[in-house]
Amino acid sequence: MLKKISNIGDCGITCDFGDEVDKKTNKEVIKLFNFIQESVKNKKIKGILNYTPSYNKLIINFDLEEVKSKEVIEFIKSSDYSKTIFSEKNKLVEIPICYDEEFALDIKRLEEKTKMNFDEIVKEHLNTDFFVYMIGFVPGQPFLGDLRKNLYHDRLDTPRVKIDKGSVGIVENFCTIYTFESPGGWNIIGKTPLDLFNIKKKKPSMLSPGDSVKFKSVIKKDLLTFKNE
Amino acid sequence: MSNYFKILRPGINSTFQDLGRFGFQHLGIAPSGCMDKSLFYLSNKLVGNKASEGALEFAYQGPLLELVGESAFVAVSGKVNFNIINKNGEIKQGASNESFILSSGDKIDILSTINSVYGYFSIFGGFKLDKTKGSISTLVRAKIGSNNGEKLKSEEKIFFNKFSGDVKKNKFKFDFDNDSTIRVMQGLQFDYFSNKSQEDFFSKEYKVTKLTDRMGMRLEGEKLENIKSKNIKSEGITKGSIQVPGDGQPIVLLSDHPTIGGYPKIANVITADYDKLVQKTPGLNLKFKLVDLSIAESAFQDYIASFNNF
Numbered sequence: 001m002l003k004k005i006s007n008i009g010d011c012g013i014t015c016d017f018g019d020e021v022d023k024k025t026n027k028e029v030i031k032l033f034n035f036i037q038e039s040v041k042n043k044k045i046k047g048i049l050n051y052t053p054s055y056n057k058l059i060i061n062f063d064l065e066e067v068k069s070k071e072v073i074e075f076i077k078s079s080d081y082s083k084t085i086f087s088e089k090n091k092l093v094e095i096p097i098c099y100d101e102e103f104a105l106d107i108k109r110l111e112e113k114t115k116m117n118f119d120e121i122v123k124e125h126l127n128t129d130f131f132v133y134m135i136g137f138v139p140g141q142p143f144l145g146d147l148r149k150n151l152y153h154d155r156l157d158t159p160r161v162k163i164d165k166g167s168v169g170i171v172e173n174f175c176t177i178y179t180f181e182s183p184g185g186w187n188i189i190g191k192t193p194l195d196l197f198n199i200k201k202k203k204p205s206m207l208s209p210g211d212s213v214k215f216k217s218v219i220k221k222d223l224l225t226f227k228n229e
Numbered sequence: 230m231s232n233y234f235k236i237l238r239p240g241i242n243s244t245f246q247d248l249g250r251f252g253f254q255h256l257g258i259a260p261s262g263c264m265d266k267s268l269f270y271l272s273n274k275l276v277g278n279k280a281s282e283g284a285l286e287f288a289y290q291g292p293l294l295e296l297v298g299e300s301a302f303v304a305v306s307g308k309v310n311f312n313i314i315n316k317n318g319e320i321k322q323g324a325s326n327e328s329f330i331l332s333s334g335d336k337i338d339i340l341s342t343i344n345s346v347y348g349y350f351s352i353f354g355g356f357k358l359d360k361t362k363g364s365i366s367t368l369v370r371a372k373i374g375s376n377n378g379e380k381l382k383s384e385e386k387i388f389f390n391k392f393s394g395d396v397k398k399n400k401f402k403f404d405f406d407n408d409s410t411i412r413v414m415q416g417l418q419f420d421y422f423s424n425k426s427q428e429d430f431f432s433k434e435y436k437v438t439k440l441t442d443r444m445g446m447r448l449e450g451e452k453l454e455n456i457k458s459k460n461i462k463s464e465g466i467t468k469g470s471i472q473v474p475g476d477g478q479p480i481v482l483l484s485d486h487p488t489i490g491g492y493p494k495i496a497n498v499i500t501a502d503y504d505k506l507v508q509k510t511p512g513l514n515l516k517f518k519l520v521d522l523s524i525a526e527s528a529f530q531d532y533i534a535s536f537n538n539f
Binding site: 019057059140 | 526
C-alpha cells in the first residue's frame with residue numbers, strides 16, 4: 001500500500017510503499033508505475049519527465065514549467081490504479097547462461113559459504129523463478145529476486161575493477177546481469193550472451209520492472225555462437 | 230559541397246546537449262541534457278534558433294574548430310575567452326553572448342571559460358544531429374546520443390544545417406551570480422543525520438573539489454554524521470539531490486547521475502539555483518540555505534522570467 005508521498009526538491013516526488021523489500025511491496029510500486037506510464041501516454045497528466053520504480057518506492061520527476069508537485073500528488077491520490085492488471089503489462093523472459101568455470105568466477109567462494117557443490121548451486125539458480133524488481137544504475141541492468149536463503153552471500157570485500165558485460169552475479173537474495181563492462185562486487189556465477197540493452201531498438205531494454213526471468217543453461221559453444229537479434 | 234567544422238582540438242569535455250532525454254530513467258537511462266539551462270537557452274536565442282535546438286557544450290577549455298564551406302551564423306554563450314583566427318592567420322578576440330558570422334576558413338578557438346565551468350556554442354539552423362530516444366544529448370557514461378555517445382575528438386567533422394534567409398545580430402549583457410549561497414530543500418533522509426550535522430550543513434562552508442563532472446559534484450567540509458544507517462534501499466535519483474556516503478562528504482548529483490542509488494540524501498538543490506551551482510569552479514566554497522517548497526516554486530517563476538530578458 002502507498003504509505004506516504006513526499007517532495008524531492010521542487011521537481012520530484014517519492015511515493016513510499018513502506019520499508020519491506022519483497023515481491024508484494026514491489027508489485028504495488030510497479031502497479032503505480034504502470035499506471036503513471038499509461039497516464040503519460042494517454043495525456044491524462046502533463047509535464048511528467050521520468051518515473052523510476054525501485055524496491056519500495058516510485059520516484060516521479062516533472063517539468064516545473066508544466067506542472068507543480070501539488071497537482072501530481074493530487075492526481076495520484078485521486079486515481080484508482082489498483083485495477084491496473086499486473087500480468088498484462090509484463091512478460092516472462094528466458095535468459096541463456098553458461099556456468100563454465102571460466103565465467104563462474106566466485107564459485108569457490110560460494111561453495112564454501114553455502115556448503116553446496118557447484119552443481120547444486122547451479123540447480124538452485126536454474127530452479128528460481130526470478131522477478132524484475134527494478135532496472136538501473138546503468139542502462140538495462142536488472143535487479144532480480146528472490147534467491148532462496150541457502151544461496152545467500154555477501155558482496156566481495158574488494159570489488160573487482162572490471163567485470164565483463166553479460167556476467168551474472170548474486171548477492172544476498174538478489175541476482176543481477178552486468179549490461180556494460182564495469183567495476184562490481186557481486187559474486188559472479190556465469191555469463192549470458194544475450195544483449196539485454198541496445199539503444200538502437202524501439203524498446204532498448206529487454207527487461208522492464210515487473211517482468212519474470214528464468215535462466216536456461218547453455219554450453220560454452222552456444223555462448224560463443226549466440227546471435228543477438 | 231558540404232558545410233562543416235573540422236575539429237582541430239576537441240577541448241576537455243565537449244559534448245552535444247539539448248534539454249535532455251526523458252521517459253527512460255526506469256530502464257537505467259539518465260536524463261543528461263545541458264548543465265546550464267539559462268546559458269543554453271541564451272546561445273540559441275542569440276542565433277535565432279528554437280529554444281530546444283541542440284548546442285555544443287564545453288567545460289573549461291573548449292574546442293578549436295575550422296569552418297569548411299560557406300559562412301555560418303554563430304554565438305558563444307557564457308563568460309568565455311575565445312579568438313577568431315581568419316584565413317590569413319589574423320587573430321581577433323571574440324565577444325561572448327553576441328552573435329556573429331564566421332567565414333569559410335575561419336577558425337574559432339575557445340580557450341577557456343572565465344571563473345565558470347560551462348559555455349555553449351550554437352549555430353543558426355542547428356547542428357546536423359540525430360535524435361536518440363527523443364534527444365540529441367550525449368550521455369558518455371552509457372555511450373548514448375550524438376557522436377556515438379562520445380565526447381568530441383580531434384579530426385572529426387561537425388556538420389550543420391544550411392541556413393537561409395536573413396540573420397539578425399543579437400547581443401546580451403550576461404553576468405554570473407557571484408553569490409555562493411545555494412538554496413536547498415530538505416532531503417528524504419534528512420533525519421538520518423545528527424542535529425549537529427544538520428546545523429553544520431546549513432552554517433559551515435562546503436568546498437567544491439576537483440572530483441566534479443557532469444555526473445556529480447563532490448564537496449568537502451565538516452563531516453556529516455549519519456546516526457541511522459549508512460545505506461538505504463536503492464531508490465530513484467533526482468538531479469540536484471545531495472547524497473552523503475559513509476565518509477560524510479556530500480556529493481551533489483548532476484545531469485548524468487546514476488538512475489538509482491543507495492546513499493542517504495540530506496538535501497535537494499532547488500531548480501532555480503541549479504545553473505548557478507554547476508558553474509562553481511573547484512576550490513570555491515558553497516553555503517546551503519534551507520527553503521520550503523513555496524519559496525522554491527516562486528524562485529522558479531523568477532528564474533523562468535529571466536529567460537525573457539534574453
